[in-house]
Amino acid sequence: MSTRRAGTLHLNVFLHNVGHHESAWRLPESNPIADTDIDHYRDLAVIAERGKFDSVFLADNPKLTTDIRRRPSGTLEPTVVLTALACVTRRIGLIATASTTYNDPYNLARRFASVDHISSGRAGWNIVTSSGAAAARNFGLDDSPPHHERYARAAEFVEVALRLWDSWEDDTVVADKRRGVWGDGAKIHPAAHVGKFFRVEGALNVPRCPQGRPLLVQAGSSEDGRAFAAQHAEAVFTAQQTLEEAQRFYGDMTTRVARAGRDPGMVKILPGLVPVVGSTESEAQEMADALDRLILPEYAKLQLASRLRLSPDELHLDRELPANLPQESEIEDVKSRFTLIVDLARRERLTVRQLIERLGPGRGHRTLVGTAESIADSMQHWFDNRAADGFNLMPAVMPSGLEVFVDRVVPILQDRGIFRRDYEGSTLREHYGLSRPANRFVPDRSRL
Ligand SMILES: Cc1cc2nc3c(=O)[nH]c(=O)nc-3n(C[C@H](O)[C@H](O)[C@H](O)COP(=O)(O)O)c2cc1C
Numbered sequence: 001m002s003t004r005r006a007g008t009l010h011l012n013v014f015l016h017n018v019g020h021h022e023s024a025w026r027l028p029e030s031n032p033i034a035d036t037d038i039d040h041y042r043d044l045a046v047i048a049e050r051g052k053f054d055s056v057f058l059a060d061n062p063k064l065t066t067d068i069r070r071r072p073s074g075t076l077e078p079t080v081v082l083t084a085l086a087c088v089t090r091r092i093g094l095i096a097t098a099s100t101t102y103n104d105p106y107n108l109a110r111r112f113a114s115v116d117h118i119s120s121g122r123a124g125w126n127i128v129t130s131s132g133a134a135a136a137r138n139f140g141l142d143d144s145p146p147h148h149e150r151y152a153r154a155a156e157f158v159e160v161a162l163r164l165w166d167s168w169e170d171d172t173v174v175a176d177k178r179r180g181v182w183g184d185g186a187k188i189h190p191a192a193h194v195g196k197f198f199r200v201e202g203a204l205n206v207p208r209c210p211q212g213r214p215l216l217v218q219a220g221s222s223e224d225g226r227a228f229a230a231q232h233a234e235a236v237f238t239a240q241q242t243l244e245e246a247q248r249f250y251g252d253m254t255t256r257v258a259r260a261g262r263d264p265g266m267v268k269i270l271p272g273l274v275p276v277v278g279s280t281e282s283e284a285q286e287m288a289d290a291l292d293r294l295i296l297p298e299y300a301k302l303q304l305a306s307r308l309r310l311s312p313d314e315l316h317l318d319r320e321l322p323a324n325l326p327q328e329s330e331i332e333d334v335k336s337r338f339t340l341i342v343d344l345a346r347r348e349r350l351t352v353r354q355l356i357e358r359l360g361p362g363r364g365h366r367t368l369v370g371t372a373e374s375i376a377d378s379m380q381h382w383f384d385n386r387a388a389d390g391f392n393l394m395p396a397v398m399p400s401g402l403e404v405f406v407d408r409v410v411p412i413l414q415d416r417g418i419f420r421r422d423y424e425g426s427t428l429r430e431h432y433g434l435s436r437p438a439n440r441f442v443p444d445r446s447r448l
Pocket residue numbers: 058059060061097127128129130131218219220221222223224225226237238239272333334335336337392
């Protein structure tokens with residue numbers, strides 16, 4: 001058994017429709033049109049807050065999936081959803097995805113500053129560069145910009161956003177009714193940015209937000225993605241299948257963060273985890289099997305073929321993947337997930353049908369099927385062995401899978417002293433153990 005690591009782990013829940021398993025919506029208990037039902041998201045956020053989670057998270061991609069026959073495909077705009085969730089929760093952090101390729105820094109910095117004000121300091125931004133031609137064609141482009149260029153734009157985007165979030169000093173607003181002075185213009189600092197991708201003159205039209213700036217989250221695991229995360233991310237979502245891979249990723253990120261001159265303790269690494277919790281191992285397995293039986297392999301094959309850049313005819317359900325697959329360097333969209341899927345299939349010599357079943361619960365994220373005790377054991381093992389600082393929980397079915405995790409797994413983690421019994425702070429940064437950033441335009445008086 002490994003030695004106990006000091007500290008406590010962090011839990012985010014990835015809210016995704018009625019669950020991450022691709023068949024979740026077909027279960028008798030599931031509402032197949034919950035994707036536009038704010039009460040559904042509200043219920044999930046309230047359950048997660050009862051479980052003292054650090055945060056909830058919403059993914060996003062500015063396009064309609066090509067396969068709406070296969071699963072629920074409506075997606076409400078995530079920052080709009082977060083404002084609704086902010087009004088029905090008090091403590092839990094609220095993270096939304098937004099693309100640096102298909103937004104402008106001014107609009108987006110304003111939107112996240114607004115969510116941070118509305119939630120009293122609970123906003124987080126999952127920074128993505130969005131892959132694929134379909135999204136590009138919604139924004140006047142023929143194809144997605146190349147991977148490297150998307151990350152170069154993302155770096156400049158974040159730099160501008162940081163300037164905008166600092167463009168008001170904390171004490172700019174004086175609101176002196178007697179003198180008739182509302183704000184101090186000397187404490188406004190225009191972004192004055194001229195770069196390769198953006199020209200932004202002004203200061204933001206929203207005062208500095210409670211957290212100073214939202215929590216910055218990143219989820220790309222390719223070379224460019226890791227380099228970007230090392231510079232900017234405060235939490236990293238990642239998909240890792242085995243303890244050894246996760247430890248390698250953790251070690252690599254820690255080294256990169258230190259090399260970038262930052263404290264690695266200030267970056268929380270959160271691999272995805274799809275729990276299927278039963279009262280016994282066999283009950284959990286029956287639940288997982290029931291979900292897998294609802295997968296339509298022909299549909300799933302189309303999706304797999306597109307991820308692997310193959311024609312569907314090249315995949316045979318009862319054979320292994322073909323030998324002549326592209327290299328990661330040839331993939332322009334989701335490089336790291338491509339490699340994860342190919343490695344998984346090769347390592348375990350899976351047929352296409354078996355691979356589809358393995359991807360069904362969480363699209364390549366690690367699935368744990370078992371009792372609350374065995375799932376807590378595995379989480380602790382990864383935490384103690386520096387494969388994770390916590391987890392991005394992706395219940396196969398929601399709300400039931402989240403509820404059972406909160407009611408059965410969380411108390412075990414609390415009894416072992418590795419998860420909070422209650423919130424200690426009130427902002428998202430405080431939940432993740434991060435300080436409020438100084439304003440770059442204000443001299444640090446302690447050093448004068
Ligand atoms: C948990 C998780 C959530 C993600 N959410 C989104 C998302 O909402 N939108 C998106 O475009 N990409 C999302 N991604 C994909 C990554 O941001 C990234 O684009 C992808 O891993 C490809 O980047 P890479 O080529 O650097 O690995 C997510 C990835 C992970 C692991």
